[in-house]
Amino acid sequence: MVTYKDSGVNIEEGYKSVKLMKEYSSKTFTQGVLNGLGSFAGMFELGKYKNPVLVSGTDGVGTKLKIAFQMKTYDTVGIDCVAMCVNDVLCHGAKPLFFLDYLACSNLEAEVAADLVKGVSDGCIQAGCALIGGETAEMPGFYSKGDYDMAGFTVGVVEKDNIINGSTVEEGDVLVGIASSGVHSNGYSLVRKVVKDFDEDFLGTPIGKVLLTPTKIYVKPVLKLLDKFKIKAMAHITGGGFFENIPRMFKDDFTAVIDKKSFEVPPIFNHLMELGVEEKQMYNTYNMGIGFVLCVDNKDAKNVVEELNKMGEKAYIIGSVKKGEKSVCLK
Missing domain, CATH: 3.30.1330.10 (PurM-like, N-terminal domain)
Structure with a gap:
């Protein structure tokens, strides 16, 4: 049987x-x-x-x-x-x-x-x-x-x-970025192509362990922010990186102008570039250290950053909103 x-x-x-x-x-x-x-x-x-x-x-x-x-x-x-x-x-x-x-x-x-x-x-x-x-x-x-x-x-x-849908976004609004915990959960087919040995040492830790750092969950800090501030739009930086995800928060045609020097890029991303991945490809695939982006009025931006810092989150003013096509301009 x-x-x-x-x-x-x-x-x-x-x-x-x-x-x-x-x-x-x-x-x-x-x-x-x-x-x-x-x-x-x-x-x-x-x-x-x-x-x-x-x-x-x-x-x-x-x-x-x-x-x-x-x-x-x-x-x-x-x-x-x-x-x-x-x-x-x-x-x-x-x-x-x-x-x-x-x-x-x-x-x-x-x-x-x-x-x-x-x-x-x-x-x-x-x-x-x-x-x-x-x-x-x-x-x-x-x-x-x-x-x-x-x-x-x-x-x-x-x-x-x-409901937050980006309908109130205006030119001059400010983009606040909340730090990621690492690579999160996108672009791992590319990671696996360039990283050959996951047991190799990376800053004192096997690189495989670094790459397995879990994706940061932003729910609790962001829900607290919503009780205190008017958040006009939000973006989760997943597959497609900055170029695909940030424009998704805009209902109308706006360009996100991002200052690359305004936030800390974790060492793992620099390492991937050293292994041969071009910078533009990185920003089109990975979060580069910013896992979640908020669009707020200019007058609220500094207070939003301070509030996030009080909650133990690393946050930065990373750019602003300009009229134009739905796109991202890195400078």
């Missing part, structure tokens, strides 16, 4: 992984969660809003996972998965409510899968949202042995009157 296990799928290992995952997901539950893992769907009660708008975002970790598996470090990339989603919905002023993840592999190892979900749990705690469900797919013959893929999505909420 042929069993499911004979085909490469170990149901018992799946049960074990779910049990381990439940321990991590329960730590994220916030007010509004109506049921835990194990049901057919996650339930979340919105609570008191006058005119709520749901804002959703989805993303994955990408080939950063390859480095994680090579370095046998499994508990950080889940933070990246959450960050890539919650930072996106934050751009419209939405508070992330809950998160669901999707994990796929060839053959499930319960401890590895649980470590991956631990990272998701940690990311949700940082973002103040709940991990209320997910899916683990074991697909032998489809994925290579030892490989995992991870993606997820989040749903946030914002009062309709408070």
Whole structure:
């Protein structure tokens, strides 16, 4: 008799992984969660809003996972998965409510899968949202042995009157950049092409460990800012770097004039340029040290920076808004 296990799928290992995952997901539950893992769907009660708008975002970790598996470090990339989603919905002023993840592999190892979900749990705690469900797919013959893929999505909420869409941006507004934690989770196919040995020393640490630094989650500091200041537009600097993402915050035709000398570029980016990546390509692929950008009135800019610094965030005035086509001008 042929069993499911004979085909490469170990149901018992799946049960074990779910049990381990439940321990991590329960730590994220916030007010509004109506049921835990194990049901057919996650339930979340919105609570008191006058005119709520749901804002959703989805993303994955990408080939950063390859480095994680090579370095046998499994508990950080889940933070990246959450960050890539919650930072996106934050751009419209939405508070992330809950998160669901999707994990796929060839053959499930319960401890590895649980470590991956631990990272998701940690990311949700940082973002103040709940991990209320997910899916683990074991697909032998489809994925290579030892490989995992991870993606997820989040749903946030914002009062309709408070949606941030760039419609109030004017010439002369100021761009405030919040520092990134490193490469975040974009451009890793290029990283893997130029970095040949992830165990090589980089400023006293294996470069693979440096490259696995999780994506910074900006939710809590930015939501606090929204209570004190009028933020006109926001951009999450992900794939496409400065050139693609900053113009996305403008509803009308404006040019973002960025002073490259106004902020600190982390050493890892300079190292990638030393390995042969041109500067323009860097700004078109990576965050270069600025992971999130705010557009504010000139009179508020210094106070916004000071407030972020008080919260422990490195922030800089990195440029201004000029009339023109939707583009970025680096100087």
